[in-house]
Amino acid sequence: MNKPLKITLISLGSLVGVLVAAFVVVFNVVFSQERLTSIVRQFAGDYVTCQTEVGSVDLSLFGNFPKVSLRLNDVSIVNPMDNAPSDTVLSVKALFAELDVMDYLREEKVTVTGFTLRNAQANLYISADSVANFDIFAIESDTTAVADTTSTDILDQLSLHNITVEGLSGTFLDMTSQMDARLLNAHLTLNTDASLQELTGGADIDLKADEIYYSDSLNFGQILDLELRDARLMYDGKNASVKVPRLRIADQEYLLSGDIALSAHVWNMNLDGIDLAWQDERPTLTGVTSMDSAQVTMGDENLMYVTTDAVMIDLPVTSTAERWTTDGKTTIKNLMFAMDPDGTMVDHLDLDTRFKASTNAQFNDFTVTDMSTTLGSQTVQGNVHVDMTDTTVLKADVDVLVKATSLNELLAMIPAAYADALKGMTVNAKLDDSRITAVCEVRGDQFKLQKTSIKTGVHSLDYADDAALAADLDNVTLAISYPAGSRGRQFEIRSNIEGLTVKQHDDSTNLNAAIPDLKLTALIMDDIIDGKDPRLNAKFSGSAITVDMDDTISVKITGANGEADIDLKSVKNCIKIATKASLESLSAHVGNTLDGSTGALALDLKALYDEKQAEILDQLSPEVVFTLADGKFDVDGIPYPVLLPSVDASFDKNQARLNRCQLNLGNSDLGLDGVITNISSWMKEQAMLEGQLNLKSQRVDADQLMDLASGFGVEEEAAEEGSATASSAAASASAEPTVEQKSDTVANDPFMVPKDVNFVVNTNVKAVTTNGNTFDNVGGQLTCRDGVLVLEEMGFTSKAARMQLTALYRSPRRNNLFASWNFHLLDIDIAEMIRLVPDIDTIVPMLSAFQGKAEFHLAGETSLFSDYSPKMSSLKAVASIEGKDLTVLDSETFQTIKKYLFKDCTTNKIDTMSVELAVARRKMTLYPMLIGWDKYEAIIAGTHTITGAMPFNYNISITKCPLVGGHLGLDITGNIDDIDNISFKVGGCKYANLYRPEKRNVTQEQTLELKDLISTSLKRTVK
Amino acid sequence: MKKLLRMMACLIMATTMFSLTSCAGDDEEIMQEDDIKVAAEQIVGTWQLNGTREFWRFDADGKGSKVSPSHGENWDKDEDINEGEGNRFEWYLQSNGLMVTYFMESTGAYSDPEPDAPFIINSITDKAMTWTTNNGKGTTQKFTRVGQNR
Incomplete structure (x- = not known):
C-alpha cells in the first residue's frame, strides 16, 4: 500500500472512529437507561391512565442492526377495581420491541417489527357495570377522532414480523356475560410477513400451552397440553392456506353448548398433516384427524353418552369454481352410545363410514354419494341430495340400501342391557337387501313427499322360545311405494307371506297353525303425513289357513279374500268401515260338540263407529250382508245333521232381512224369508220388534222336530235330586203331584213368549207328517204379539179329513x-179321527x-x-x-x-x-x-x-x-x-x-x- | 103254546117297563123365589171350599139372574193358580139352582158349563155356605167365606 492511500484510510478510519466514539458518547448520553426509563415512564404516564411501573428500559442498537431492540423490564400496570381478582392488569418480566431505524431515518417513523413477551401475567376484568380494568388509555375530548387516529397511528407503527411469547399466563373475567377464561404458560412463536393494515401475509406458528380454559353460562372448554408445531398460515387478501403438520392435544375436556349440555372428553388427539388452502375462493383440505389409542367420551350419563376407543377422521376437500367435494372416511373403534342410564343403544361396535360429498360454493346444494357405513356387521349404502338453491323450498332426494344380513348378526349388536329381553328366545332369519328411496320438499312449514319406495324382506325365519312357542316362515316381503292409487295420493303397502307355521306344544297347549301364503295390500291416503286422520284400504288373500288346537279344535279356511276400507276422516269423530270378505270353504271341528263345514261364505260389512253413542247398534250403525252355501253341521245333541244349503241375509241397525234361508233338519226342510224391523228401537225399549216372515217347506217331520225341541231348557233332574227326594214322599200320598213337586222336582225353563215383539210367520208346508199321519197343504199364520203366540187358521188336509186349527200360547208367569x-x-172318519187325536178316546x-x-x-x-x-x-x-x-x-x-x-x-x-x-x-x-x-x-x-x-x-x-x-x-x-x-x-x-x-x-x-x-x-x- | 108264552112274556115285560118307566128325569130340586133372591145377594163374595185350597168368588156385577147374569172366578191354589188367573164364569140362580158357565178364550164366549151344576144351595150365611152338586150322587160341599161381599 502506498503512503497516501495509507494516510487516507488512516484518516477515514480515525474519522469513523471519532464519529463512532462521538455517536457512542452521544447515544450513551442521550439513550442511557435512566434517560430512556424516564422517557418511557413519562410516555406511559401520558397515555396510560392508571398506575404504571416500568422497572428499566434498555435500548440495544447493534445487536440486531438496523433494527433496534427496546427492552422494558418489570412492567406492571395496576388498576384496582372492586371485585376484580387482582389489581394488577398486566405484569411483564420483560418486554421486547424491535424497532426499524431505517424507517425512522427515512420517514421519521417509529415502526415495531418484532415483539417478545417473557413471563407475563395478565388479569383482565370487566365488572357487572361493563367497566373494564384494561380500559386504561387516555382519550382526548374528540373521542372518535382521537380513537380513529390512534388506531390508525398504532397500526402504522406496527410492522410485526415476529412475535414471541414465553410464559404467558392470564385470566379474563367478564361479569356481564359470566365469562371466565384463562391461559396458562403459553409459548408462541409467530414469524410473519403479514401486513396488519391490510391483514394479508403469511405466518409460521409454533404454539404450546399448558392450559387453555373457557367457560360461560352455557359453555365450558378446557384444553390441556396443547402443542402446535410448524403451522403455516397464509392469506393474500383473496386466497388463504393453513398447514398444520402437527397438532397435539394431550387431554381436553369441554362442554358443547346447545339445548342439551354435553361434555366431551378426548385424550391424545393428533392432527397430522392437515393442509387447508383457500385459493380462488375455493378450499382444498388434506390430512387426517385421528384420535388413535385415545378414548373419546361425550355427553352426560343422564341424557346422552358416547364413548369410543379411537376415532379417525379423514376429510380431504377439493374444489372447483362450482363445487367443493370431499372423499371422506371416518373410523370409530368400539363405539358405545346410550340415550339414558338404563341401557345402551349401540354397544361396543366399530363404525366405518366412507362417502363422497359435495356442495356448491353457495352451500345450498349438497350431495352425498357412494356412502357406505358399516356398524358392526351391518352395512348401509346410499346417496343423498339436498337442494336449497330456491330459497323458498328445500328439496331432498334419498336413496339408501341396507345390505342383507342375518338376524343373528343384528341381534349380536343389541346391547347387553337390552339383550335380557331376548332371553329364552332363539331366532334365526335372513334379511334381504332393503332399499329406501324418497324424494321430498319442504316449503316453509309444509312438508311434501313426492315419492318414496321401501322394499325389504325376510326369509328362512325360525323362532323358538322357552314358552314352547315356535314359528317358521319361509319368506315375507314388504314393499311400500308412493304415490300410488288412482289419484296418486296414496301409500301402497304390499306384503307377501309364504310358508308361515306357528306351533306351541306344552303341558297345557297343543297348537298348530299354518298359512301357506298370504298377500296383503294396503292403500293409505297421504293425509297421514300431515297428521290428519288416516284413510286406509286393505286387501288380503290367502289360499288356506289352518288351525289345530289341543287335538279337539281344528279350523280350516280355503280361498280367503277380503277387502277393508277404514276412514277416520270423512265423518268427524267417527270411524267409517267397509269390509268384504269371502271364503271358498270353511271347516270346523270342536271336539264332540261340533263338526261343520261350509261351501262359499261371503260377508259384506259396513259400519260407522261413533263411540259417543250409548247403544251398541248406534255405536256401530252396521250394515251387513251375509251369504252361505252348502253348510253342514253335526251338533252334539242333535241327532240329525243340520244342513244349510243356502243362507242369504242382511241386516242393519233397524232391520234384518232374510232373503233366503234354507235349513234342512232330519226329514224336514225349512225355507225362511222375511224381514224384522225396529231392531234399534226395540233394543232401546222404545218400540216393539216387528217381524214378517214366511216359512215354506216341502216337508216337515213334526215328530222329529218335537223330539228335538223337547227338553230344550230343561235341566237334569239329578241337579234337583235333594228336593225331589223330599217331595217324592208327599207324592206317594196323593194321586197327583203337588204344585211344589211340579215346580221343584225338575227345574224347567219353559218358553216365555216375549212381550215386546210382534212377529207374523206365514207358513206354507206342503206336507207335515206326525204320528204316522200326513197332512198336506198346511198353511196358516203364526203370530207372536205382546206375549201371546197364536197359530191362526192353520188349515190342512189329509186323506181323512179337512182340518182347521187355531192355537194360542201365553206365558204370563213361568209356572x-x-x-x-x-x-x-x-168330513172325518171316526177311526181316523181317533188315530189323529188319540186323546179324544180318553175324553x-x-x-x-x-x-x-x-x-x-x-x-x-x-x-x-x-x-x-x-x-x-x-x-x-x-x-x-x-x-x-x-x-x-x-x-x-x-x-x-x-x-x-x-x-x-x-x-x-x-x-x-x-x-x-x-x-x-x-x-x-x-x-x-x-x-x-x-x-x-x-x-x-x-x-x-x-x-x-x-x-x-x-x-x-x-x-x-x-x-x-x-x-x-x-x-x-x-x-x-x-x-x-x-x-x-x-x-x-x-x-x-x-x-x-x-x-x-x-x-x-x-x-x-x-x-x-x-x-x-x-x-x-x-x- | 109257544106263541102264548111269548105274548105273556111281552106282557110281563111291558108291565115291567111301564112300572120302570119313571119321570125320574122330571124330578128336580126346586128353589123358591125368595130363597133365590136371598141367595143371589148373599152368595156375593169369596168362598173357600172346606178342606181344600179351592176358592170361589161371586161378583155382583149383574143381578144373578138368567136375564142378567153376574160373573165370578174360581181358582185352585194347590195348582199354583192365583186369583185373577183362574176360571172366569157367568152365574145365575133360578129354580133349579145355581148355574155356572165358564168363559173360554178359544170360543170367545161363556160356553163351558160347570159339570156339577146346577148347584142347589142348601144354606148360606155370612160365614158359611153349603150346596149340593148335581153329580148324580148329590154330593154336599161346604164353603167358608173368606172375602168381603162385593
Whole structure:
C-alpha cells in the first residue's frame, strides 16, 4: 500500500472512529437507561391512565442492526377495581420491541417489527357495570377522532414480523356475560410477513400451552397440553392456506353448548398433516384427524353418552369454481352410545363410514354419494341430495340400501342391557337387501313427499322360545311405494307371506297353525303425513289357513279374500268401515260338540263407529250382508245333521232381512224369508220388534222336530235330586203331584213368549207328517204379539179329513202358562179321527164304539205348569161331534147292551148322532146324545172323571122302542181303569121328556140350551 | 103254546117297563123365589171350599139372574193358580139352582158349563155356605167365606 492511500484510510478510519466514539458518547448520553426509563415512564404516564411501573428500559442498537431492540423490564400496570381478582392488569418480566431505524431515518417513523413477551401475567376484568380494568388509555375530548387516529397511528407503527411469547399466563373475567377464561404458560412463536393494515401475509406458528380454559353460562372448554408445531398460515387478501403438520392435544375436556349440555372428553388427539388452502375462493383440505389409542367420551350419563376407543377422521376437500367435494372416511373403534342410564343403544361396535360429498360454493346444494357405513356387521349404502338453491323450498332426494344380513348378526349388536329381553328366545332369519328411496320438499312449514319406495324382506325365519312357542316362515316381503292409487295420493303397502307355521306344544297347549301364503295390500291416503286422520284400504288373500288346537279344535279356511276400507276422516269423530270378505270353504271341528263345514261364505260389512253413542247398534250403525252355501253341521245333541244349503241375509241397525234361508233338519226342510224391523228401537225399549216372515217347506217331520225341541231348557233332574227326594214322599200320598213337586222336582225353563215383539210367520208346508199321519197343504199364520203366540187358521188336509186349527200360547208367569186351541175336523172318519187325536178316546171313550163319517169340533184351554203339564182344575174343553150313517162296532159291550134292550136282529147302523160334551174341573160331561137307530131312539148321557181311576156314570134312555112300546133306561157305571168290572143296571129313563117340550123341566130345558150353546159356539169359529 | 108264552112274556115285560118307566128325569130340586133372591145377594163374595185350597168368588156385577147374569172366578191354589188367573164364569140362580158357565178364550164366549151344576144351595150365611152338586150322587160341599161381599 502506498503512503497516501495509507494516510487516507488512516484518516477515514480515525474519522469513523471519532464519529463512532462521538455517536457512542452521544447515544450513551442521550439513550442511557435512566434517560430512556424516564422517557418511557413519562410516555406511559401520558397515555396510560392508571398506575404504571416500568422497572428499566434498555435500548440495544447493534445487536440486531438496523433494527433496534427496546427492552422494558418489570412492567406492571395496576388498576384496582372492586371485585376484580387482582389489581394488577398486566405484569411483564420483560418486554421486547424491535424497532426499524431505517424507517425512522427515512420517514421519521417509529415502526415495531418484532415483539417478545417473557413471563407475563395478565388479569383482565370487566365488572357487572361493563367497566373494564384494561380500559386504561387516555382519550382526548374528540373521542372518535382521537380513537380513529390512534388506531390508525398504532397500526402504522406496527410492522410485526415476529412475535414471541414465553410464559404467558392470564385470566379474563367478564361479569356481564359470566365469562371466565384463562391461559396458562403459553409459548408462541409467530414469524410473519403479514401486513396488519391490510391483514394479508403469511405466518409460521409454533404454539404450546399448558392450559387453555373457557367457560360461560352455557359453555365450558378446557384444553390441556396443547402443542402446535410448524403451522403455516397464509392469506393474500383473496386466497388463504393453513398447514398444520402437527397438532397435539394431550387431554381436553369441554362442554358443547346447545339445548342439551354435553361434555366431551378426548385424550391424545393428533392432527397430522392437515393442509387447508383457500385459493380462488375455493378450499382444498388434506390430512387426517385421528384420535388413535385415545378414548373419546361425550355427553352426560343422564341424557346422552358416547364413548369410543379411537376415532379417525379423514376429510380431504377439493374444489372447483362450482363445487367443493370431499372423499371422506371416518373410523370409530368400539363405539358405545346410550340415550339414558338404563341401557345402551349401540354397544361396543366399530363404525366405518366412507362417502363422497359435495356442495356448491353457495352451500345450498349438497350431495352425498357412494356412502357406505358399516356398524358392526351391518352395512348401509346410499346417496343423498339436498337442494336449497330456491330459497323458498328445500328439496331432498334419498336413496339408501341396507345390505342383507342375518338376524343373528343384528341381534349380536343389541346391547347387553337390552339383550335380557331376548332371553329364552332363539331366532334365526335372513334379511334381504332393503332399499329406501324418497324424494321430498319442504316449503316453509309444509312438508311434501313426492315419492318414496321401501322394499325389504325376510326369509328362512325360525323362532323358538322357552314358552314352547315356535314359528317358521319361509319368506315375507314388504314393499311400500308412493304415490300410488288412482289419484296418486296414496301409500301402497304390499306384503307377501309364504310358508308361515306357528306351533306351541306344552303341558297345557297343543297348537298348530299354518298359512301357506298370504298377500296383503294396503292403500293409505297421504293425509297421514300431515297428521290428519288416516284413510286406509286393505286387501288380503290367502289360499288356506289352518288351525289345530289341543287335538279337539281344528279350523280350516280355503280361498280367503277380503277387502277393508277404514276412514277416520270423512265423518268427524267417527270411524267409517267397509269390509268384504269371502271364503271358498270353511271347516270346523270342536271336539264332540261340533263338526261343520261350509261351501262359499261371503260377508259384506259396513259400519260407522261413533263411540259417543250409548247403544251398541248406534255405536256401530252396521250394515251387513251375509251369504252361505252348502253348510253342514253335526251338533252334539242333535241327532240329525243340520244342513244349510243356502243362507242369504242382511241386516242393519233397524232391520234384518232374510232373503233366503234354507235349513234342512232330519226329514224336514225349512225355507225362511222375511224381514224384522225396529231392531234399534226395540233394543232401546222404545218400540216393539216387528217381524214378517214366511216359512215354506216341502216337508216337515213334526215328530222329529218335537223330539228335538223337547227338553230344550230343561235341566237334569239329578241337579234337583235333594228336593225331589223330599217331595217324592208327599207324592206317594196323593194321586197327583203337588204344585211344589211340579215346580221343584225338575227345574224347567219353559218358553216365555216375549212381550215386546210382534212377529207374523206365514207358513206354507206342503206336507207335515206326525204320528204316522200326513197332512198336506198346511198353511196358516203364526203370530207372536205382546206375549201371546197364536197359530191362526192353520188349515190342512189329509186323506181323512179337512182340518182347521187355531192355537194360542201365553206365558204370563213361568209356572202358569196358558194354552188354548180351536180344532175342527170336517168330513172325518171316526177311526181316523181317533188315530189323529188319540186323546179324544180318553175324553169320549165310547166314541170308539162307532164307525163312519163325522164332523168334529173341539175347543179347549188350560193353564200349564212350567213343564207344560196341564193344571187339571183349569182344563176346559167343549166338543161337538155330528155323525150321519154311523155304525156301532160289534163289541162285547154292545152285545151286552143288545142283550138287555134289543133283538138279535137289530142292526148296528145309527141314522144320526149329535154329541156335545164339555170338560171342566176334572170332569167330562156328555150331554144327552140322541141316537136314531132303526126303529129305536135312545139318549145317552153321563159324566166321567178324567183323572185318577176315571170313574164314569152313563145312562142310556130308550125313548123309542117297538119292543116294549115305552121307555127304558140302563145305567152303566165303573172305572175306565177297570173296564172288566163295568156295572150295567136297568134303571129309569132319565131323558124321556127331553125332547118333549111340554113335559121338559127346568133342568132339561137348561140342558138343551147348553147343548145348543156348545154346538153354536164351536161352529161359529169354523172359517 | 109257544106263541102264548111269548105274548105273556111281552106282557110281563111291558108291565115291567111301564112300572120302570119313571119321570125320574122330571124330578128336580126346586128353589123358591125368595130363597133365590136371598141367595143371589148373599152368595156375593169369596168362598173357600172346606178342606181344600179351592176358592170361589161371586161378583155382583149383574143381578144373578138368567136375564142378567153376574160373573165370578174360581181358582185352585194347590195348582199354583192365583186369583185373577183362574176360571172366569157367568152365574145365575133360578129354580133349579145355581148355574155356572165358564168363559173360554178359544170360543170367545161363556160356553163351558160347570159339570156339577146346577148347584142347589142348601144354606148360606155370612160365614158359611153349603150346596149340593148335581153329580148324580148329590154330593154336599161346604164353603167358608173368606172375602168381603162385593
